[in-house]
Amino acid sequence: MSAKFEIYYPMLASKLEQNALAVAGWGMLGAVLFGALFVWSFAVDARMPKLPIAMQEEVPNKKKRIDIFIKDTRRLLIDSYNKFQDQVFGITTTEGTNIIIPLDLLHGLGSQKSLSFSAFLEEEFSMKKYTKVGNLDEKQINIVNRKLNPTLPQYVPVIQELIRRHWPLESFDKPTVTKPWPHVMRLVSRISARVFHSAASADNDHWLDIASEHVHSAVVWTENLKKWPAILRPLVYRFVKGRGYMMQRFEEGKALVAQTLENKKANGGKPLSDPQSLLDYLYESELGPDNVEAHTIAQINLCVAAIQSMAATVTQCLMDLATHPEYAPELIEEIKTVIEKNNGVVDKRVLTEVWKLDSFIKETQRLNPPDLTSFQRKALSDMTLSNGLRIPKGARIVLPTGAINMDREFFEDPQTFDGFRYYRIRTANEEARNTNQMVTVGKKDLTWGYGKHACPGRYIAEVAMKLLVIEFLMRYDIRLPENVKERPKNIEFEGLIIPDPEWELTMKSR
Template sequence: MAGTTFAECQLVVDRWISETLDHPLGRYFMAGFGSSLVVLLVAIAAFCSRSKTPNVPILLQDEIGNARKRALEYCFNPREVMEKGYKKFKNEVFGLDTQDGLKLVIPPSYLDTLKSHPALSFKASIDNDMQIEYTHFGGPPEYVIHAIKANLTGSLPAFAPILHTMARKNMPKVMGTTDWTPVKIHDRVLRLIATNNARAFQGTAASEDEEWLSASTGYVLACFDCIRALKQWHPWLRPLVYRLIPERAAIKDQWAKGRKRVMASMKERQAKGGNIEDPPTMLDHLSNGKNEKMANDIEKQLVHQMNLIAVGTVTTYSSTTQAIYDLATHPEYVPILRQEVESVSRDANGNFTRDSTLAMEKLDSFIKESQRFHSPDLTTFQRAAIADMTLPDGTFVPKGTKMEINTCSIHKDKDLYENPGDFDALRFYKMRQGPGQEAKYQYFSVGREDLSWGFGRHACPGRYLSAINIKLIMAELLMNYDIKLCDGESRPPNIEFEVLCSPDPNYEILLKSRDH
């Protein structure tokens, strides 16, 4: 096994475990020899992992002597761990023990050098974070990213009024309530975002398909529950453990329902002899031009749609829910934001346009400040080395090593933000008032100080659609509902696990329809 990589060793063992468990007597065999297998796996892991490692300081090593305990500390208290790293190694590279091995945290000064480095892969890193072999959820391939940038983003002026029509129609049904009522807002926001995204990704029929909406929203939630469960185990044990995770069966069922919907959409395209409707959907873009060879490939189109709905929905619904929690926590901003939303121009049908959403500068600032505190990703610029490489400071990085930027700590840096611990909803609005600053500091902005969406060519391509959807939902909420915290309650803490930051799905706020 000399020269064998950890990943290659794991692939062999994964295949053997899968074949054994699929055999009629395999479960009995595994039950009888399970403890011996665990010992064997750990031994092989240690053997295969012996290679050159980055010569960097290891965070928490002086506090917690055991690497596995350091990894678990990072699992369950990631923000605190990252803040310690920022205070100690702000402008240096440091190592972080995780359940998937040593991860490097790099300073922002390396961004320009590494943003297009050929030895670094965004997709490989996301595939690992999302546990693609178990959830089927991973980073989008280059041609999907290109379709979003070149096709979908260009269609957003046409999409915005359509999405607003949908939000106006669906919000009363989803939110309900006429008098002050405790409401779990999380699932309702998820439903609204998934419905709008379904129209953009697959068409009107998909956005009205109850089975598809149930399956797609369920898939989003099941994926992250599955990821949190799996990440608590060593990678070598996950092929065994994942079969015992309840979400595995749910994911399998959701994909079966997804296949049914995608097949119906593909047949609709075939019957029309072209695009499903205007503006074209992502299914259309991934079936036209250079992608025409995939037009009738159900498996590829299914993967596209399930991943689009997952990655395109989770950031948007999470950020919208967090913004609503912040709005209820800071009611002093409600009249300011409501006045702005009500003063923005609409089209002849009473719908907001893309330009309308861009004119909501105070609302944009509000959701960006909420994102600064509660970004769905505590770290960004996630990359995995797909070949040995060297960092600008000379640090050797072996193939398979992951690296990222400590975004959550940068967002609280007093050298970058005045009173960073204070929630100032108009912070970025005020920053945009200076000469030449009008186009900066927007919710979808990307830069060395705007890292929530990543950096470089792999900065989130769907952030423009996300910004429109969030503003449309927030605008409708502001115009049609009053909102406040339940008596005696304060803003709920986030659910944080490794790089993931999620709003509490069970938290209730008080909601009441406004009298017009």
């Protein structure tokens, strides 16, 4: 997978080649548009607060700073965080300047109605008006919290059975090199399909292909579109490479969702499986039985939110297990002990009591989260921070999570992977027993966001990821290949961290 994407624009090119009149016409249009772009950019910059900009002194050229943001966000955030300390500062991104706020300004912002995560997501990453990819709305998020999350104890045996029935790897009598990413991705796609869509969709390879491929194609297409100035995107989006395939996959997914809705109608509107899926809850409430488009968009948005991040975290855990095999014996012993105490049954209680595994996954998330920033918000109106700094409407603010996670004030020896870091904290302090968990949200626990918009799906992710890591741990001894001496590097671009799909591990059946 590459962070470099090419723009293919044949229709416009052919028009430009037709005749001199066309060239002149497009040239005049371009001059007008770029003139408007200049005025628009100046107006936006004029409203931004005066802030120190990361690496502006070292790299005065804005284009070069954008290139650093794309290719080396981690270093950019850490160096700037250490330089500016508790100051607000800006970083130059492909979409303009993001305002980086320190932790001490976070209090009270989590419930600010004038700050929107959805608006940030749809502008910075998904371009929803073109891709249909975005965030769930407030009513849908409430349904996840009130209806779906309470059923997770019922889902534990269902997800475990699904994992085992579709286990993609063989038994290995001798150390065997394999690439974990495609297998993990498929398993996570199945789990997501079962929880969000239906039991039938979890066994439907066509739906699973769409669920994963639409996300990937939308990301690729969005990166292509973002190479165009925002003011030109409404004119060029139809011609940017990848749109046809992306929309084709959406329509294929829509047909499958329509079939699920028809099956529910034929069943008297009753759930098609037990426990019922999120689609069942949406059918019974906000979206109803006939809005196929809205149901499909909701399913795609759920895929975006769940599949890539869960698959990435599980794969990162496997890489940490391979890099630090000394943790496996204690993790396995804990898992066996907790299951035996529970009469051999794996349920929600077991997943809650495997504290060492919980700590291991949380440490993986600290060092290699899916995103190096969190609390990503767009201002829907002018507002003022607690330090008096005025934030204009349209500005984007984020927390530099990747840098905070490397802060010695919060973490002892932060550069070092310490799989039982949080286990020790929880066992040493009675007050910390119910905090410092992988689903905890707080000022030092930012992987899942912060405030009322913290990820509602983190409890689903906890169940799925723990069950998957347990399955790998109990089945295989996991190591780095003989010719690999240290943990391989991630693919990192624009603050996103992605496991390299070509990563290899050596596995041997226990």
